[in-house]
Amino acid sequence: MHEYAFFLGCIAPNRYPGCEAAAIRTSRNVGIELLPLKGASCCPAPGAFGAVDLRVWYAMAARNICLAEEMGKDITLICNGCYKSIYEVNERLKEDDELRDEANEVLAEIDMEFKGSVDVYHLAELYYDPKVCGVEKIRESVVRPLDGTKIAVHYGCHLLKPLKERRFTNSENPMWIEELVDALGAEAVQYRNKMQCCGAGGGVRGFDLAHSLDITNEKMINIAEAGADALTEVCPFCQLQFDRGQVEIKDKFGIEWGLPVLHYNELLGLAQGMSPQELALDLHAIDCKPFLDKIL
């Protein structure tokens, strides 16, 4: 069993708890144990917090990392926004003495110190890594193949970009999450401008909702063109933007897409035999039933 400190973030536990429940159960089935990271806070949101004061962003993220250092466990998480904050701050503070000293000066006020002793991974990245799990193990864990379904993949921005600050090799047309989707028996479909942003980030969702939804709507046009039955992503904030966003798009623009949106962990949960109730799919703004009818 590989053990990791599970950084929850905000939107997964507080809006889509099915993502949290699914992550814990599906990971256990492939040999990854997610341990609670007690007392963690918001990552903090890279767009909302980094935008106002980067120093606070470093210090707040460093506090979360310190909690895992005290456990002596590497961190894993299921949200791209959290990934940017926790991964990037961890790497930068390890490399840059000046930044680390400044963060530690603040952390000293609460008796904490960033040591740089743990690493940070996105859970999807661990699923793909054969040293930890790998596509084969994901395939072997499937008891209810998602046969006959077409699924579009949204990678999200902060998982892969900026690429030079990531351990990935391709941010223009990556295919590894498609491999993870294909392993569930589904067919991952390609669509135009796959790597485009969901539109939510950088505080834009809160600042100018119509602008943000217009970006989302462009993605919906391209995904519909590919004939997808569902959209999958690895970021609850992207999920919120696509799921609740479709309701807002209908209100504001009068366009109805009705495309079910599922976090990869929810999809994996379905493939491993979890019921829609166990995944709280009823909390989704867009009814998942058309998709569920194809697999149940």
Add this chain to the structure above:
Amino acid sequence: MAKGYNDPAMEEKFQDRYFHATTETNPEFIKEIERLGRTHAHMCFQCGTCTGSCPSAPRSSYRIRKFMRRAVLGLEKEALTDPDLWLCTTCYSCADRCPRDIAPTDVIMAMRNLAFKEDIVPRNFLKTIQLIYKTGHGVPNNDANRAARLKLGLEAEPETTHKYPEFIPGIQKILDHYDMKETADRILSEGEQ
């Protein structure tokens, strides 16, 4: 100052091709941006790959290339008071494609930091600060979600500051160190008057 031509006729003809520094120009602006953004913004040669990669550009007047130029020219006030500054979704497509290896997104983030120092910031950012100060979360738990969590076999409160509120004073200390809560409260209350 821009270098001139020896020929007065040429000098006259190309006069408007130069940038003439004015009192509106702050030569420290680019240095601050490079320090905060940790990217060599002065290397920008205005190719426009950033704007071409930008998901916000096709649906607004936001042009990240323009902000890059303002950074290099020191047009601080013009950059910080332009509301388009807040239309960057921070997708970093421009950063991955920039042929000069600059991260224009981080230039925008640095400009937003500088704008915040001048009290220029959209209200939604301040509300997030207030929520994190109070609960530790930018998107806190609610009753409907607590009920859903219990049905899933999870505890009503996640293993975060929600379940362990004893960690919240520490978070408040960090935020107070930078006067975040005070600033957010002040700007929001000024806006209500």
